[in-house]
Amino acid sequence: MSIVLENLVKRYGATPVVDHVSLEIEDGELFVLLGASGSGKSTILRIIAGLFPADEGTVWLHGRDVTNLSPQQRNVGFVFQNYSLFRHMTVAENIEFGLEIRKVPKAQRAAKRDELLELIGLAGLGGRNPRQLSGGQQQRVAVARALAFEPSVLLLDEPFGALDVKIRIQLRQTLKAVQRRLGVTTILVTHDQEEAFELADRIGVVERGRLLEVGPPVELYRRPKHEFVAQFLGSANLFAGNLQENQLHLGSLVLPVPPSPDDQPSEGQVAVLFRPEDLTLLPTNETTPVPVLGRGEVEGVQFLGTLQRVQVRLQPLPGIRPLVANYGQADVRLQVAHLSRADDHTEFPVGQPVSVGIQSFHLLPRAAPRLLLCIDETCDKEYIASATAMLPALNGGSVTVFVVGGSDAAAQQCLADARASLSGLPAVTFKARRGAPASEVLREVHEGNYDLAIVRGTAIGRLDRSSLAEEVVQHAPIPVLVVKGERSALRRLLLCTAGGEPGKLDVLFGGRLARRVGATTTLLHIASSQPQLVPAIVGEYPSTPMLVESPNGRVARHLEQGAQTLQSYGVRAEVKTRQGTVLDEILTEAREGDYDLIVIGGHLSTNAFRESNIAADVVRLADRPVLVVRGALN
Amino acid sequence: MASIATQESVVVPPRPQIRARRVAWGRVLLIGIVLAYLGVLILWPLLAVLQGAFAEGVGRFFVELSQPELRRAFWLTLVLAAGAVVANGIFGTIVAWVLVRQNFRGRSFLNGIVDLPFVVSPVIAGYMVLLLFGRTGWFGSLVEATGFRVVFSWPGMLLVTVFVSLPFIVREIMPVLQEVGVEPELTAYTLGASGWQTFWRVTLPNIRWGLLYGLTLTLARALGEFGAVLVVGGAISGRTETATLYIFGALEERQYTGAYAASVVLGLVSFAVLIGMEQLRRRSEVKR
Numbered sequence: 041m042s043i044v045l046e047n048l049v050k051r052y053g054a055t056p057v058v059d060h061v062s063l064e065i066e067d068g069e070l071f072v073l074l075g076a077s078g079s080g081k082s083t084i085l086r087i088i089a090g091l092f093p094a095d096e097g098t099v100w101l102h103g104r105d106v107t108n109l110s111p112q113q114r115n116v117g118f119v120f121q122n123y124s125l126f127r128h129m130t131v132a133e134n135i136e137f138g139l140e141i142r143k144v145p146k147a148q149r150a151a152k153r154d155e156l157l158e159l160i161g162l163a164g165l166g167g168r169n170p171r172q173l174s175g176g177q178q179q180r181v182a183v184a185r186a187l188a189f190e191p192s193v194l195l196l197d198e199p200f201g202a203l204d205v206k207i208r209i210q211l212r213q214t215l216k217a218v219q220r221r222l223g224v225t226t227i228l229v230t231h232d233q234e235e236a237f238e239l240a241d242r243i244g245v246v247e248r249g250r251l252l253e254v255g256p257p258v259e260l261y262r263r264p265k266h267e268f269v270a271q272f273l274g275s276a277n278l279f280a281g282n283l284q285e286n287q288l289h290l291g292s293l294v295l296p297v298p299p300s301p302d303d304q305p306s307e308g309q310v311a312v313l314f315r316p317e318d319l320t321l322l323p324t325n326e327t328t329p330v331p332v333l334g335r336g337e338v339e340g341v342q343f344l345g346t347l348q349r350v351q352v353r354l355q356p357l358p359g360i361r362p363l364v365a366n367y368g369q370a371d372v373r374l375q376v377a378h379l380s381r382a383d384d385h386t387e388f389p390v391g392q393p394v395s396v397g398i399q400s401f402h403l404l405p406r407a408a409p410r411l412l413l414c415i416d417e418t419c420d421k422e423y424i425a426s427a428t429a430m431l432p433a434l435n436g437g438s439v440t441v442f443v444v445g446g447s448d449a450a451a452q453q454c455l456a457d458a459r460a461s462l463s464g465l466p467a468v469t470f471k472a473r474r475g476a477p478a479s480e481v482l483r484e485v486h487e488g489n490y491d492l493a494i495v496r497g498t499a500i501g502r503l504d505r506s507s508l509a510e511e512v513v514q515h516a517p518i519p520v521l522v523v524k525g526e527r528s529a530l531r532r533l534l535l536c537t538a539g540g541e542p543g544k545l546d547v548l549f550g551g552r553l554a555r556r557v558g559a560t561t562t563l564l565h566i567a568s569s570q571p572q573l574v575p576a577i578v579g580e581y582p583s584t585p586m587l588v589e590s591p592n593g594r595v596a597r598h599l600e601q602g603a604q605t606l607q608s609y610g611v612r613a614e615v616k617t618r619q620g621t622v623l624d625e626i627l628t629e630a631r632e633g634d635y636d637l638i639v640i641g642g643h644l645s646t647n648a649f650r651e652s653n654i655a656a657d658v659v660r661l662a663d664r665p666v667l668v669v670r671g672a673l674n
Numbered sequence: 675m676a677s678i679a680t681q682e683s684v685v686v687p688p689r690p691q692i693r694a695r696r697v698a699w700g701r702v703l704l705i706g707i708v709l710a711y712l713g714v715l716i717l718w719p720l721l722a723v724l725q726g727a728f729a730e731g732v733g734r735f736f737v738e739l740s741q742p743e744l745r746r747a748f749w750l751t752l753v754l755a756a757g758a759v760v761a762n763g764i765f766g767t768i769v770a771w772v773l774v775r776q777n778f779r780g781r782s783f784l785n786g787i788v789d790l791p792f793v794v795s796p797v798i799a800g801y802m803v804l805l806l807f808g809r810t811g812w813f814g815s816l817v818e819a820t821g822f823r824v825v826f827s828w829p830g831m832l833l834v835t836v837f838v839s840l841p842f843i844v845r846e847i848m849p850v851l852q853e854v855g856v857e858p859e860l861t862a863y864t865l866g867a868s869g870w871q872t873f874w875r876v877t878l879p880n881i882r883w884g885l886l887y888g889l890t891l892t893l894a895r896a897l898g899e900f901g902a903v904l905v906v907g908g909a910i911s912g913r914t915e916t917a918t919l920y921i922f923g924a925l926e927e928r929q930y931t932g933a934y935a936a937s938v939v940l941g942l943v944s945f946a947v948l949i950g951m952e953q954l955r956r957r958s959e960v961k962r
Contacts, residue, residue, distance in 0.1 A: 091860050111863040118864040124857035128879040137875075138865035182861075189866065 041100070042067045042193055042225035043088065048097035050083055050249075054486040057083050058094070059249035068223040070216070072236040074272070075246035081229045084246070085195050088227065089118045102192050117186030117224075121198040123178040125170040131157075131181050132166035138189035156184040159218055176207035180214065187222065194219070194226040200235065212238055233273050237261075245269045248489065261315075267363065267407045270313050275349075275375045277314040278363040280555075283307055283403065291360035293331055297403065309435075311363055313402040316377035320397040321350060321388060330397040334360065334372065338388045348378045350388050352396055361555070361610055372608070409491035411439045412484060416477045416496055416508050417446030419454035422526065423496040424461055429528035430521070430665075433557040434492060438467040442484055445477040478511035485516045497524030497659060497666070510656045513642060513668045519549060520642075522659050522666045527636050533561045534635040536626050536658075537602055546669040547602040550639040551609040553667070559636070560612040563602050564629055565595060566622045623657050630662060642668040723941070726934035738935040743912050747920035748939070750828065754903070754916065755896035758835045762892050766843030767885060771877070773844070774851040775859075791840050800834050800905025826908045831916070834902035839895040846888030847881050854880045883954065890951040897944055 043065040050058040057080040065071045073081040086092045088099055090111035098107045106114050125134050132153055139149045157163045160180040162173075170178055179199055186194060199215070200208040216239055219226050230236055236243050237257045244254040245268070253260060253269045264270040270278060282289040286297050290312060314333075322328050324335055336354035354372040362372055374396060378388070388394065411434060413427055431439060441462060443454050451472045462468050473480050485493055493516055498507040509522045535550040547563065554561050599615050606613035618625040630638050642655035655668045727735055738744070773785050791799065805811050807824035817824050824830040858880065862872040878885075900918045907914030909923060917940050924933035 089864055091863070111860070112866050112868060114864075115866075116864055118861060120857045120861065122855070122857060124855075124861045126858060126862075126876055126879070137862070137867075141866040141871060185861075185865070 041065065042069070042102055043071075043227065044098075044100035045084070045088070046098040046100070048084065048087055048099070049095045050080075050087060050092065051095050051487070054483055056487060056489065057249050058087065059489060061097070061246075061249075061251045063244060063251060063254065065225060065227065066241075067225055069241045070219050070226045070228065070239055072240035072243045073227060073229045073246055074233060074236045074243050075231065076272075077231055079246045080249035081246040082197050083249075085118075085197050085227060085229050088193070089116045089195055090114050091118075115189070115192045117189075117191035117194040119179070119182045119186050119194075119196045119199050121201045123170075123175070123182045123202075125178055125181055125185075127170055129170075130166065131162070131168050131170060131173070134170065134181055135166070135185045135188050137185060142189055144189075152188055156188055159221065160184050160214060174207075175203050176211055179203065179211060183215065183218065187218070187224065191224070194224045196226065196228040198229055198231070200230075200232075208235075215239070237273075245272060247272075250489070263402055264313070265404055267311055267404065270311070270402075270404060275316055277316070277319070277374050279312040279314070280361045280363050280406075281310050281312040281403070283310045288312065288401075288403065290333075291357055293333070293360070293398075295331060295398065295401070309406050310403045311406050313404060314374075314398065315402075316349060316375040317347075318398065318400045318402075319374065319376045320399050321352070321376055321378055321386075322395040322397050324393045324395050328395065328397050330399055333357075333374075333396045333398050335393065335395050336371070336374075338390050338392045338394055339373070340390060341388055343380075346379070348380055348388070350376045350378055352376055352394060354396065356608065361608065406435075408435065408438070410489065412481075412488060412490040412493040413439055413441045414477075414481050414484075414493060414495045414508075414512070415441065415443045415454060415458060417444070417450065418496070419443075419446070419450065419457065420496055421457070423523055424458055426526065426528040426665075427494050427496075427523045428461055430494075430523065430530065433530050433553065434494075434521070435556055438469070440484075440488065440490070441468060441470045442481065443470070443472040444475070444480045446474075448474070477508045478515075481508065481512050482515050485512075485518060490518055492519045492521060494521045494523060497522040497662075507660065509659050513659050514653055514656050517670065519670055520668045522668070524662060524666065525664045527664055530557045530559050530636050532633065532635045532637075533559050534626075534630055534633060534638050535561055535563050535602070536638065536640040537563060537565055537598065544602075546639050546641040547605055549669045550667070551606045551611050553639075554606070554611040555609045560614070561606055562614045562616055562629075562633060562635070563599060563606070564626065565599055565615075565617045566620065566625045622654055623661070626654075626658055627661055630664060635664065638662055638664065638666045640666065640668055642670045720941070723934050723937050726930055727938045729934075730931050734931055735935050735938075738929075738932040739939065741932065743915065744917075744920055744932070744936055746912050747915045747917045747936075750831075750915065751897060751917040751940075753828070754832055754835045754899075755893050757832045758839045758896040759889055759893050761832075761836045762840055762843050763885070763889055766840065766888065766892075767847060767881070770844045770847035770851060774848055775856060788841055788844050791838050796834070796838050796899060796902035797905055799837050800902035803830050803834050803837075803902075803906050825906060826910065826914060828907075828914065830906040831903045831914060834906050835896050835899055838899055838902055839892040842891040842895065843885065843888035846884045846891070850881045850884035851877075883957065886954050887951065890947055890954060894944060894947045894951070897940065897947070 041064050045061055045063040048058050048061040049056060061084055075081040087094045090109060098105060135153045135156055136149045139152060157166055162177060162180055200211055240257055242254060242256050243260055245252045247268050252266050260269060261273050270276045288295040288297050334354040334357045336352050338350055339353045340351040342349040352374045376396060441458050443451050455470055455472055495509045495512050497509045513520050533550055533554050535547055537547055603613045603615050618629060638658060640655050640658055659666050804825055807813050807817055807830060858876050859872050862876045903916050904919055909915050909919040917936060921933045921936045
């Protein structure tokens with residue numbers, strides 16, 4: 041093993057940018073770390089080079105623990121995106137720098153330099169000033185400089201990022217050839233999946249500081265294990281399906297699942313991945329040899345040479361739901377690849393009706409959210425019972441029970457109680473911490489990479505100071521479920537939408553929750569600044585044409601899109617508008633409609649002097665559970 | 675419509691001529707203003723000084739210059755200026771590097787404080803040194819015990835000269851360091867260069883033009899310093915009298931020729947520094 045990483049952790053403040061990354065890289069391998077910008081992939085690379093210290097974990101290079109060594113002692117070649125050539129030195133001096141530092145005799149230096157210049161295709165340009173070279177040539181020099189002293193590993197941080205496409209492709213080939221020739225173990229960091237596919241022996245996909253999945257390009261593309269990887273590499277049509285006795289149920293379709301060597305999910309809810317080439321386009325009237333996913337029409341065609349990429353819009357299909365709905369679209373949109381051959385005269389003009397046939401598919405486990413169940417110093421038994429009852433609805437992949445505040449003895453007692461009542465659930469971990477509850481919970485939220493936090497709401501009327509729930513709701517960057525009152529069933533959800541981005545998020549999140557638990561939803565809009573009367577109850581979508589005469593076209597459109605989105609999830613949706621003060625109307629509607637849960641979008645409160653935060657007010661005054669939605673949809 | 679169009683086309687042709695003449699007048703006027711302004715403010719006084727210096731003949735000019743007090747004054751000025759250049763060259767570079775490359779608590783406070791010598795009057799700077807090192811000052815007893823004089827002696831004067839010229843080098847180097855970025859230094863580390871090697875072989879060559887420009891500004895400022903060295907040094911003739919203080923003293927004693935002669939020499943040195951600085955600036959611009 042050339043490079044071994046063990047549980048690397050790096051935090052900025054409380055936020056982990058590298059989160060328990062472990063990795064083993066073979067001798068001579070070209071490994072690509074792939075991730076969006078800000079995912080932490082460059083930080084991993086710099087930790088390996090010793091340019092950043094890791095907070096936790098170990099770095100091994102060729103069996104040597106280098107975690108506490110300086111970059112000088114690690115013997116690592118590093119190439120930055122912006123070349124970083126020494127501008128006051130010639131190309132030759134740049135390449136020889138590492139050798140000169142190591143006091144290699146002049147003749148040997150010159151030989152090595154000429155060999156490398158030859159290898160990178162810049163023979164005879166050693167006397168040039170870096171300024172006289174093009175960007176691509178400069179980056180070649182940077183690679184040669186990093187290789188000159190025969191480093192144990194070569195690390196490249198987005199090396200082609202600053203170059204234009206044509207040069208980039210040339211340079212990839214040069215790099216691959218040089219790397220093969222010298223056999224140096226290499227890690228390359230990039231956000232460009234095409235680059236990763238072309239260069240990598242293996243790819244590691246990094247997201248939010250975590251190394252999600254590692255494998256050869258084909259493996260990751262064909263058989264990803266994470267929804268994120270499926271979507272990040274290539275285009276993906278992802279659907280929610282159900283797996284029972286080796287048969288995939290997708291709406292009314294039942295497909296046999298071929299036995300597979302790797303660990304595919306065996307039972308229950310799964311994500312179904314159709315790559316564009318897994319689907320095939322058929323004329324609508326033909327009887328087909330393959331199962332048909334649905335009928336629709338061609339929405340657009342891109343000619344890409346080898347193949348055509350066809351966008352198809354399917355009519356809503358009973359029981360067939362895309363994993364993540366596009367906001368405002370009840371229709372299902374698909375990407376289908378069509379190979380263009382010389383003898384093939386099929387054309388797909390826009391608007392043509394087609395059937396989409398299934399040729400193959402891949403199953404992956406549904407991303408299971410990580411839940412943080414917070415228990416404060418009161419150790420309220422009723423709260424723990426209600427929250428526990430809600431856990432199945434939240435579909436938690438793992439639950440962390442977090443006891444905070446109070447004396448040590450009380451916390452231990454509380455932990456024991458919680459253990460007793462949660463003993464039936466899988467994947468539960470328990471933690472206890474002393475200190476101010478709100479700040480400890482927020483710290484755990486920041487450090488733990490959770491997808492949802494559950495906190496106890498205090499009884500109505502305590503207006504003197506803000507409660508734990510309000511603090512968490514205002515400052516946590518993830519959705520927060522505030523458990524209040526005695527309800528734990530989720531049959532009727534009230535989705536409060538304001539008509540902006542947070543509105544979208546709460547509809548999407550609320551819709552997925554409603555789909556999972558089979559709840560009905562009411563989409564509520566409060567017209568606060570509009571003195572005009574708007575229709576009070578518009579009825580159930582889509583039976584009543586609704587809100588066409590609304591005074592505010594934007595709001596009407598938003599509500600209609602919201603209702604369509606919910607419909608695409610297969611969730612019963614009703615649209616209501618009320619007029620008055622936002623807070624009062626939400627609370628009144630919640631009481632009158634006897635809802636089980638209020639879902640509301642929250643803004644992060646960064647300013648302590650901000651006059652009000654509707655979500656926090658609802659949390660304080662409501663007499664039932666509130667879900668405050670925020671952050672990335674996961 | 676058609677008639678209007680023809681009318682317009684008749685009016686148009688003379689326009690360029692009028693415009694050209696207007697621009698020409700404006701140019702002449704602007705150049706005239708610049709000439710008059712610079713002439714009155716710079717050339718005229720310069721000529722007056724030159725005329726004063728040579729009013730009693732070239733021989734007298736050299737006699738005045740050969741005064742031992744004056745030679746000592748020039749020597750002191752050069753020593754102080756050289757001291758400021760060396761001290762700020764070393765410490766200014768360190769300050770700039772630390773402020774740009776290191777992240778620590780209070781960095782922005784320090785960054786603000788660096789400019790203090792620009793906004794505090796040199797006289798006040800001198801007074802601060804008096805308060806610290808004077809007989810009754812904070813370190814007064816300490817200084818007295820060692821028998822080392824600070825106030826009314828060259829160490830104090832050097833101290834204030836370094837103080838008033840501190841920001842130049844820091845402010846010249848910081849933007850260069852920022853522009854170059856940290857990557858060349860990090861690259862040098864990964865190539866095996868120690869911190870010291872990296873500084874000499876990578877960082878210093880990258881900032882050399884900014885540093886040289888800062889050094890020249892420091893030198894010019896130190897040569898012309900008056901208020902601070904007056905307060906700290908007390909202008910004791912032959913001992914703590916710099917060139918500027920000598921000129922001031924000579925004027926007070928109505929020895930105009932001596933004052934003017936010294937002024938001419940000091941002016942020539944400053945002028946040489948100015949030219950050198952301009953040359954460096956050009957070179958650094960080409961290099962950047």
